[in-house]
Amino acid sequence: xxxxxxxxxxxxxxxxxxxxxAIKFFQSMGINKGDSVKEIESITEKMTRKEVIELMxxxxxGQTAF
Numbered sequence: 001x002x003x004x005x006x007x008x009x010x011x012x013x014x015x016x017x018x019x020x021x022a023i024k025f026f027q028s029m030g031i032n033k034g035d036s037v038k039e040i041e042s043i044t045e046k047m048t049r050k051e052v053i054e055l056m057x058x059x060x061x062g063q064t065a066f
Contacts, residue, residue: 019041019044
């Protein structure tokens with residue numbers, strides 16, 4: 001259930017704000033380990049929403065860094 005809720009939330013944010021603002025929003029919420037929005041954008045700019053969600057899940061678990 002939590003995974004579905006997270007996925008739905010991320011999709012809603014991307015849909016409402018667009019990818020750049022969504023990434024800035026997640027960064028302001030502390031949901032990344034990157035040093036800057038530009039760094040995150042460069043990594044995620046060609047990713048699908050699903051791929052971004054998976055990256056966020058891994059980062060949350062400490063398995064990867066942005």
